[in-house]
Amino acid sequence: MNHADQNNPDQAEQDRAIEDLARRVLDHGVENLDGAARSRLNRIRHLALDEADHQSAGRWWPAGLAASGAVLILAVGVGMRSAAPPAPDSPGAVPGLAGVTRADGPLESNTALEDLALLSSAEFELVEDLEFYLWLEDALEPG
Amino acid sequence: MTMAGEAVPGAAGEQRSIPSLDDFLKSVEGRAFKMAWMATGSREDALDIVQDVMMAFVRRYRRKPSEQWRPLFFRALDNRIKDCFRRRKARFRWFGHQATASDNQPEDPVERLPDHNRPGPELAGHGEDVAEALESALAQLPDRQRQAFLFRTWEGLSVAETARVMGCSQGSVKTHLSRAMQSLRQQLESFRI
Numbered sequence: 001m002n003h004a005d006q007n008n009p010d011q012a013e014q015d016r017a018i019e020d021l022a023r024r025v026l027d028h029g030v031e032n033l034d035g036a037a038r039s040r041l042n043r044i045r046h047l048a049l050d051e052a053d054h055q056s057a058g059r060w061w062p063a064g065l066a067a068s069g070a071v072l073i074l075a076v077g078v079g080m081r082s083a084a085p086p087a088p089d090s091p092g093a094v095p096g097l098a099g100v101t102r103a104d105g106p107l108e109s110n111t112a113l114e115d116l117a118l119l120s121s122a123e124f125e126l127v128e129d130l131e132f133y134l135w136l137e138d139a140l141e142p143g
Numbered sequence: 144m145t146m147a148g149e150a151v152p153g154a155a156g157e158q159r160s161i162p163s164l165d166d167f168l169k170s171v172e173g174r175a176f177k178m179a180w181m182a183t184g185s186r187e188d189a190l191d192i193v194q195d196v197m198m199a200f201v202r203r204y205r206r207k208p209s210e211q212w213r214p215l216f217f218r219a220l221d222n223r224i225k226d227c228f229r230r231r232k233a234r235f236r237w238f239g240h241q242a243t244a245s246d247n248q249p250e251d252p253v254e255r256l257p258d259h260n261r262p263g264p265e266l267a268g269h270g271e272d273v274a275e276a277l278e279s280a281l282a283q284l285p286d287r288q289r290q291a292f293l294f295r296t297w298e299g300l301s302v303a304e305t306a307r308v309m310g311c312s313q314g315s316v317k318t319h320l321s322r323a324m325q326s327l328r329q330q331l332e333s334f335r336i
Contacts, residue, residue: 011328018327019296022281025274026297030173040190041172048197049165052205095184095228095286 164205167212168197175220178293181282182224192227196220217298218308221290228286273334280330284323287311291319292327 033041162170172193179189196219204215281289287309294305295316302320306313 014328015324018277018324018331021273022277022292022296022327025277026174026177026293028274029177029278033173033176037176037186037190041176041193044190044194044197045165045168045172047194048168048201051198052164052201095182 162209162212164201167209167216168200171213171216172197174297175216178220178290179224179227181278181289181293182286183227184282188227192220192223196223199223213298214300214304214308217294217300218310221309224286224290273331276331276334277327280327283330284326287315288319288323288326291316292323295320 175193175196176189179192180186183189183192196216200212200216200219204212204219207215281292284292290309291305294300294308295302300308302313302316306316309316
C-alpha cells in the first residue's frame with residue numbers, strides 16, 4: 001500500500017512505516033481497551049446475540065416507543081429553543097458540526113421537516129442498495 | 144455460499160470452520176469502537192454507535208453468507224457514523240448546543256480504573272509519544288480521510304472495497320488516502336519515522 005510519489009523512495013518508505021505504526025498502535029489500543037469499554041462491548045454483543053436468538057416481529061415496538069419519545073423531546077426542544085438566549089457556539093470544535101450554523105430565526109421548512117424525520121427516527125440508514133449486494137456477490141465469488 | 148457455524152472441507156481435506164456470529168462480532172467490536180470514537184470524539188457516542196450497528200446487523204444481515212459479514216458490518220458502521228453527524232447537525236440547528244450521548248450521564252466509577260491502553264513493548268523504538276501523536280493525528284483528520292485510511296490500512300480492504308463500503312468512487316478513496324498520508328507525514332515529521 002503505497003500512496004507516496006513513486007519517484008520518491010524515501011517518501012514511500014516513510015509511508016509504509018507510518019502505516020505499519022498505525023496498525024500496531026491501533027491493534028494495541030483494541031487489545032488493551034479499559035475494563036469499562038470491554039465490559040460494555042461484551043454486554044452489547046450478548047444483547048445482539050440474544051436479539052438474534054429471539055428475533056420476532058412483535059419485538060419492534062420498543063423502536064416505535066423510542067421514535068415517539070424522540071418526537072416528544074423535539075417538541076419540547078422547539079419550545080426551549082424559542083425561549084433560550086443564543087449560546088456561544090463553536091460547532092467546529094465538535095466532529096460533524098464544522099460549517100453548521102444555528103438558525104436564530106425560524107428554520108427553513110424543508111430543513112425543519114428533514115430534521116424532524118431524522119431526530120424522530122430510531123433506525124439509521126442501512127445497506128439497502130441492491131448495487132452494493134450485487135457487488136458483494138461478485139467480489140466474494142471464489143476464483 | 145457458506146453459512147456461519149458450518150464446517151467445510153479445506154483444500155487438503157481438513158475441516159475449515161466458518162466463524163460463528165459471536166466470533167465475528169468479537170473480532171470487530173473493538174475496532175468498530177475505536178473507529179467510532181475517533182470519528183465522533185465521544186466515547187459514549189461511540190459505544191451507542193457500536194450497539195446500534197450490532198443490533199441492526201444481527202437483525203438484517205446475520206443470515207447472509209459469512210464472507211459478506213465484514214463489508215456489510217463496516218458499511219453499516221460508516222452509515223451510522225454519518226448518521227450521528229447528521230443528527231448532531233439537526234440537534235444543533237434546533238437546540239443550539241452540542242449535545243452528545245455523554246451529556247447528563249452519571250460518571251461510571253469503572254471508568255476511573257487505570258487505562259492500560261498504552262503503547263506496549265512492541266512499540267519499542269517509537270515510544271509512547273509517537274503512539275499518542277499518531278492517534279491524535281488520526282483523530283484530527285477530516286472524517287472521510289480518516290475512514291478511508293482506517294478501512295484501507297487497518298482493515299486491509301482494497302481500494303475498490305473501501306470505495307464500496309464508503310459509498311464513493313475509487314478516485315475519491317485515492318484522493319482521501321493521499322491527503323491523509325500527507326497530513327500524517329506532516330504531523331509525525333518530528334519523530335523521524
